Amino acid sequence: MFHRNLLCFLMSALGVSAQNSTQAGKFVVEHPTLLNLGFEWAISGDANRNAAVSVQFRAAGESAWRPALPMVRIGGERVFRKRENLDYTVPDGFAGSILNLQPGTEYECRFQLTDADGVTGQSTQSVRVRTRTEPQPSPQGRTLHVYPPDYQGKRMEPSFTSILEAYCGAGLGDWSVVWERRAQPGDTLLVHVGLYRPERLNYVDPMMTPFDGSMSLTLKGTPDKPITIKSAGDGEVIFDGAGNHRLFDVMSSQYHIFDGLTIRNTDVAIFAGQKEVLGAVGLTVKNCRFENVGFGVWTEYAGSRDFYIADNLFLGRDDRFRLIGWTGPMWASAGPYSSHQLTSYYAIKVYGPGHVIARNAIAYFHDAIGISTYGTPEPDPERQASSIDIYGNDMHMSNDDFVETDGGVHNIRVFSNRGVNAAQGGYSSQPVFGGPVYFYRNILYHVPSGVAFKFSAKPAGLFVYHNTLIGEQTVRDPYSNVHFRNNLFLGRDTPDRGIMAWANATDAFSSDYNGFRPNKGVTRQYVWLAPSAGQQIYEPKPADWKTFATLAEFRAATGQEAHGLEVDFDIFENLVPADPAKRHAVYHAMDLDFRLRAGSKAVDAGVPIPTINEGFSGSAPDLGALELGAPPPKYGPAWLTWQPFYR
Numbered sequence: 001m002f003h004r005n006l007l008c009f010l011m012s013a014l015g016v017s018a019q020n021s022t023q024a025g026k027f028v029v030e031h032p033t034l035l036n037l038g039f040e041w042a043i044s045g046d047a048n049r050n051a052a053v054s055v056q057f058r059a060a061g062e063s064a065w066r067p068a069l070p071m072v073r074i075g076g077e078r079v080f081r082k083r084e085n086l087d088y089t090v091p092d093g094f095a096g097s098i099l100n101l102q103p104g105t106e107y108e109c110r111f112q113l114t115d116a117d118g119v120t121g122q123s124t125q126s127v128r129v130r131t132r133t134e135p136q137p138s139p140q141g142r143t144l145h146v147y148p149p150d151y152q153g154k155r156m157e158p159s160f161t162s163i164l165e166a167y168c169g170a171g172l173g174d175w176s177v178v179w180e181r182r183a184q185p186g187d188t189l190l191v192h193v194g195l196y197r198p199e200r201l202n203y204v205d206p207m208m209t210p211f212d213g214s215m216s217l218t219l220k221g222t223p224d225k226p227i228t229i230k231s232a233g234d235g236e237v238i239f240d241g242a243g244n245h246r247l248f249d250v251m252s253s254q255y256h257i258f259d260g261l262t263i264r265n266t267d268v269a270i271f272a273g274q275k276e277v278l279g280a281v282g283l284t285v286k287n288c289r290f291e292n293v294g295f296g297v298w299t300e301y302a303g304s305r306d307f308y309i310a311d312n313l314f315l316g317r318d319d320r321f322r323l324i325g326w327t328g329p330m331w332a333s334a335g336p337y338s339s340h341q342l343t344s345y346y347a348i349k350v351y352g353p354g355h356v357i358a359r360n361a362i363a364y365f366h367d368a369i370g371i372s373t374y375g376t377p378e379p380d381p382e383r384q385a386s387s388i389d390i391y392g393n394d395m396h397m398s399n400d401d402f403v404e405t406d407g408g409v410h411n412i413r414v415f416s417n418r419g420v421n422a423a424q425g426g427y428s429s430q431p432v433f434g435g436p437v438y439f440y441r442n443i444l445y446h447v448p449s450g451v452a453f454k455f456s457a458k459p460a461g462l463f464v465y466h467n468t469l470i471g472e473q474t475v476r477d478p479y480s481n482v483h484f485r486n487n488l489f490l491g492r493d494t495p496d497r498g499i500m501a502w503a504n505a506t507d508a509f510s511s512d513y514n515g516f517r518p519n520k521g522v523t524r525q526y527v528w529l530a531p532s533a534g535q536q537i538y539e540p541k542p543a544d545w546k547t548f549a550t551l552a553e554f555r556a557a558t559g560q561e562a563h564g565l566e567v568d569f570d571i572f573e574n575l576v577p578a579d580p581a582k583r584h585a586v587y588h589a590m591d592l593d594f595r596l597r598a599g600s601k602a603v604d605a606g607v608p609i610p611t612i613n614e615g616f617s618g619s620a621p622d623l624g625a626l627e628l629g630a631p632p633p634k635y636g637p638a639w640l641t642w643q644p645f646y647r
C-alpha cells in the first residue's frame with residue numbers, strides 16, 4: 001500500500017511538473033508593415049504562466065542588439081458576447097511586435113523562450129525579416145492615357161475614353177462585358193483632368209457601366225508590377241458616381257494602386273471584399289480625396305491582405321454642425337436625430353493581415369477606421385486580422401468611434417492618431433481575440449459617453465501607453481490581460497462620473513505611471529475589479545467592484561499606480577476641457593493645444609518602455625502623447641495644407 005501511494009504521489013508530481021513546463025510549438029512571422037514586425041509562438045503547458053519570451057533585434061549589418069518589448073503570454077482568456085453566440089478561448093502561446101522600425105530595412109530578430117519549470121522543443125528562434133516600402137507604380141509597364149468622354153484637346157497615345165476601355169477594352173451596351181483585356185501587370189493608367197461620371201441608365205454609357213454605374217476591376221498585378229490608376233497631374237480627376245451604390249469594385253483584384261483621384265457621390269467608393277466570398281490583395285489607395293460617400297474603402301474578407309491606405313481625405317455625409325450619436329437617452333435632446341440615420345458608415349474598414357492605414361484625414365462618418373468585427377478568428381494566421389498598423393490619422397466628428405480594433409487577433413498597432421468629437425467611444429476593442437493590441441501616443445478630445453477606450457465584449461491582450469485622453473474611462477465590461485503605462489486621463493467635471501474604471505477579468509493586469517484628473521464633486525473616482533490568483537470574473541456581482549475617492553486610497557488597497565499622479569489642466573500649455581453640458585458641441589483640433597507645460601507634474605513622470613519612448617529628453621519620459629521639446633506630430637496627409645474640418 002505504501003509503495004502504491006508513493007507511486008501515485010510521484011506520478012501526480014510528475015504530471016504537475018509536465019503541465020507547468022513549456023512545450024515550444026510553431027513560430028509564425030506575420031506580414032511585415034512599413035514600420036513594425038509581428039510574431040506569434042504557439043506553446044503548450046505553462047499552466048502556472050511563468051514562461052517568458054525576451055526579444056532582441058538589430059538592422060542587418062549592425063553589431064549591437066537592441067531590446068524590444070517582450071512577447072505577450074496569451075492563452076486561456078475567454079472572449080465572448082452572448083447576444084451573438086460568440087464564445088472563443090484564446091489558444092496558448094506568445095505574440096508580440098517589434099515597433100517603430102524603418103521602412104525597406106532588413107532586421108535580424110531573435111527570441112528566447114524561458115521557463116523555470118523547463119522548456120522542451122526549440123527554445124530559441126532567429127529570423128531575418130524586411131519591412132515593406134510604400135507601393136509605387138512599375139517603371140517597366142506601359143503608360144495608357146485615359147480621357148473623359150467630353151475631352152476635346154490633343155491626346156497622348158495610346159489613349160482611351162474611360163477607365164474600362166483602357167483597363168479591359170470593354171465596349172458599349174452588351175459588349176461592355178466582352179473584356180478584351182488590355183492592361184497587363186506593371187501598366188499605369190494615367191488619368192487626365194476632367195469629370196468621369198457614369199450615365200448608368202444610358203444603354204451605351206460612354207463610361208461602359210450600363211445600369212449600375214460600377215467599374216469592376218478584376219485583373220491581377222504583382223507586388224513588383226502593380227496595375228496603377230493615377231492622376232496625370234494636369235488638373236483634378238473626378239470620378240462621380242451620380243448617386244450609384246458602388247463605384248469601384250476591386251474585390252477580385254490583386255496589387256492595384258489608386259493615386260491622386262477624387263471619388264464622390266456614391267454609397268461605396270472602393271468595395272474590396274465580402275466575408276466568405278472574395279477580396280482584394282495588395283490594394284493601395286493614396287493621395288485621394290473622397291467626398292459625399294457612404295463608405296470609403298471596405299473589405300471584410302479574411303483573405304484580403306497587405307493594403308496600404310494612406311494620405312487620403314475622407315469626407316462623409318453625416319451632420320457637420322452637431323455631434324449626434326446613435327443610441328441611448330443622452331441623445332434625446334437631438335429630437336429627430338436621436339435615432340441616428342446611417343448616411344455614412346466607415347471611411348475605412350478592413351480584415352485580414354498586413355494592412356497599413358496611415359495619415360488619413362477623416363470626418364463625418366459613423367466610424368472613422370475599423371477592423372471588421374468578423375467573429376471567431378479562422379485558425380489560419382493568413383486569414384486573421386493580425387499585423388495591422390493604424391497611425392497618423394486625423395479624425396473628426398464620428399457618431400460612434402474613432403478607431404475600432406474590434407475583430408483584431410494579434411499585433412494590432414494604433415499609434416499617433418488624433419481624434420476630436422466622437423459620440424460613443426474613442427478607441428475601441430470590442431472585442432480583441434488575444435492580442436496584443438498596442439494603443440500608444442494617441443490623442444482624444446470630447447467623447448461625451450465617457451468611453452475613452454471602449455474595451456467591451458471581453459477583449460484580451462491590450463497595452464495602453466502614452467495616450468492623452470481628455471475624458472473619462474468608465475467601461476465596466478470585464479477584460480483580460482490589459483496594461484496601462486504613461487497615460488493621461490483628464491476628467492471634465494462630468495456630474496456623477498469618476499475618472500477611471502479598471503475591469504480585470506483575470507489576474508494578468510497592471511497599471512502604473514499614469515496621470516489622472518478627478519472630476520470635482522465625485523466621491524467614486526476610481527473603480528476596481530480584479531480577481532484573486534487563478535480566478536476569473538467575467539460576470540461580476542456588485543460586491544466585486546471596489547470604489548475609491550482618491551488615488552492614494554486606490555493605491556493602498558490594490559498595490560497599483562505606485563507611481564501614479566493626480567494632475568490638472570495646468571500641466572498643458574493652454575488647454576481646457578470640453579463642456580460636459582454640451583454633448584452635441586463641435587470642437588476643432590486647430591483650436592486645441594495638447595503640449596505639456598515645462599516644469600509641470602506630467603514632465604519626466606513616466607517610465608522607459610523599449611521601442612516606445614526611446615530618445616526622451618530629461619530624466620524620464622513624459623506622460624501623455626507628446627514629449628516636451630519633441631517635434632510636433634503631423635496628423636493627416638502631408639499634401640493637405642489647409643484645415644478641412646473647420647466650420
